Amino acid sequence: MKLHLSLLFVPGLVYFSNTASAQPTCPNPPPVVINSSQPPADICLPPNVPGVPFQFFDDFSWRSFIALVWPALNGQRGTPDTAKTVGGPGSRVFETYKELAEVFHNDGSGPSNWNDFDMPSQNGCNVQMAFGDVVLASFSKFSNLGQASFGSLLGPLVAQNQTYVRYLTSFNEPEFTAIQSGKWYLRANIAAAGVTFTNGSIDVKSAWIDMSNKNPQRFYTRTAWLLDPQSGTCSQKLVGLVGLHIVQKTPSRPQWIWSTFEQMDNVPEAGAQSPFNFNNGGGTTMPSSNPYKLNPLPLPTPPPFNVSRIQQISTSTQSTNTSYQAALAGTPWQFYRLVMTQWPVCNNPPCNPTMRGTPGNTFPGTGATTPFANTTLETFDQTSIFTGCMACHNVTQTVSGVTQGTDFVWSLKDHAFPANVPNLLLKDPSFKNLQSLLSKSKIPTAAARTAASRDKAAENSVK
Numbered sequence: 001m002k003l004h005l006s007l008l009f010v011p012g013l014v015y016f017s018n019t020a021s022a023q024p025t026c027p028n029p030p031p032v033v034i035n036s037s038q039p040p041a042d043i044c045l046p047p048n049v050p051g052v053p054f055q056f057f058d059d060f061s062w063r064s065f066i067a068l069v070w071p072a073l074n075g076q077r078g079t080p081d082t083a084k085t086v087g088g089p090g091s092r093v094f095e096t097y098k099e100l101a102e103v104f105h106n107d108g109s110g111p112s113n114w115n116d117f118d119m120p121s122q123n124g125c126n127v128q129m130a131f132g133d134v135v136l137a138s139f140s141k142f143s144n145l146g147q148a149s150f151g152s153l154l155g156p157l158v159a160q161n162q163t164y165v166r167y168l169t170s171f172n173e174p175e176f177t178a179i180q181s182g183k184w185y186l187r188a189n190i191a192a193a194g195v196t197f198t199n200g201s202i203d204v205k206s207a208w209i210d211m212s213n214k215n216p217q218r219f220y221t222r223t224a225w226l227l228d229p230q231s232g233t234c235s236q237k238l239v240g241l242v243g244l245h246i247v248q249k250t251p252s253r254p255q256w257i258w259s260t261f262e263q264m265d266n267v268p269e270a271g272a273q274s275p276f277n278f279n280n281g282g283g284t285t286m287p288s289s290n291p292y293k294l295n296p297l298p299l300p301t302p303p304p305f306n307v308s309r310i311q312q313i314s315t316s317t318q319s320t321n322t323s324y325q326a327a328l329a330g331t332p333w334q335f336y337r338l339v340m341t342q343w344p345v346c347n348n349p350p351c352n353p354t355m356r357g358t359p360g361n362t363f364p365g366t367g368a369t370t371p372f373a374n375t376t377l378e379t380f381d382q383t384s385i386f387t388g389c390m391a392c393h394n395v396t397q398t399v400s401g402v403t404q405g406t407d408f409v410w411s412l413k414d415h416a417f418p419a420n421v422p423n424l425l426l427k428d429p430s431f432k433n434l435q436s437l438l439s440k441s442k443i444p445t446a447a448a449r450t451a452a453s454r455d456k457a458a459e460n461s462v463k
């Protein structure tokens with residue numbers, strides 16, 4: 001008895017003790033399922049799985065990916081067309097989610113209803129959007145943070161075809177509805193009490209490449225309104241999906257489950273074919289920090305630099321990928337890979353909603369040996385777990401006794417009205433912490449700076 005109790009408290013063994021809330025019907029191993037257009041409601045984890053339960057979380061990620069890349073029902077935003085298969089034609093479910101610019105208007109006005117579209121002036125291309133349209137007008141995964149004192153810390157990503165990568169954030173209906181009905185798009189309404197989202201909320205961030213001079217064969221491609229940074233005008237162009245973040249709040253994981261996918265050929269690694277999207281294959285190492293800044297954006301688009309993956313994808317994740325890719329053969333989705341799933345770790349899930357998302361409470365966590373970044377989105381944040389998804393998004397939570405948390409959702413803090421007031425954001429302690437995290441996140445040039453010491457410094461800055 002005594003031995004049993006003490007075993008429960010050995011940190012490395014916390015994965016064993018999830019019996020209390022285990023669903024009885026979680027098959028082990030999880031079967032590969034590609035015919036469901038619904039994202040899983042939660043992770044299905046059988047009791048007593050030895051070691052890190054990679055395959056169960058990775059299976060969750062893949063099933064969620066399949067639901068989000070499913071063809072959407074014509075005219076019904078966020079709804080899958082169940083008469084089609086995952087490889088069928090049409091706009092994908094996640095492309096019909098409500099986009100960032102639709103949710104947060106520059107004039108503080110409320111968004112149009114879920115299935116509707118705003119006036120052209122509310123999007124970055126000034127076009128009348130209709131069902132299935134995608135507008136790509138952002139050159140940073142941090143969109144307007146580039147203007148808000150962060151310009152020097154952030155840089156754009158240049159693909160090998162010397163075009164800038166474009167980014168897009170979108171929200172599913174439950175998450176959008178919470179923002180709309182709570183008027184959380186107004187800063188005053190989130191600043192005082194903070195906000196909490198409902199289970200089933202999903203937000204995504206996608207990264208796209210201009211397909212000029214690229215062979216589209218191993219891509220999911222579509223036409224999108226693309227902002228040309230030089231002329232400031234938009235035109236419809238062929239774009240290819242190179243990265244996709246999917247974040248879902250579930251009953252057992254109130255800190256959300258964090259998944260990230262990439263096109264297979266982004267960087268040289270197992271399964272990638274040259275020409276790579278972000279590496280010339282010539283062996284030149286990746287620079288230690290982004291040679292380009294966001295503000296001002298260098299124009300014309302400067303030459304690309306090489307990008308690499310710093311930590312290898314876990315062998316378990318690789319084998320889950322192989323199984324799903326085989327099942328998806330004949331569709332563009334066979335050319336996408338899950339890079340990692342990050343999740344909150346706790347005894348007896350559901351995890352306590354007040355548990356922080358710091359590396360000690362997550363997998364991957366402190367001492368991570370598997371990736372926690374997407375090469376197209378966190379290109380230069382690959383070495384310290386303190387700039388991993390959950391650690392960085394945890395910074396949105398209650399800080400120093402000030403209740404103004406946004407439940408791990410950064411866009412609320414970044415875009416709630418007013419947003420474009422100089423130095424306004426820096427009055428929120430979250431942004432000071434973000435600034436300090438970003439200024440430390442660089443690829444180490446040599447063994448000189450050990451990840452451990454940087455992690456320690458970063459940990460102190462987020463406390």
Ligand code: HEC
Nearest residue numbers: 142143203204205245260373387388389392409410411414
């Ligand atoms: C160093 C900080 C940092 C890291 C690391 C980071 N993010 Fe974010 N993320 C942000 C910020 C800031 C925004 C808001 C950007 C904006 O307003 O356009 C954001 C936005 C997002 C969004 C849109 C919803 C939201 O919260 O606003 C998603 C989805 C997302 N990130 C997923 C991820 C995933 C998955 C990872 C890890 C693979 C990750 N992020 C890593 C800082 C970070």
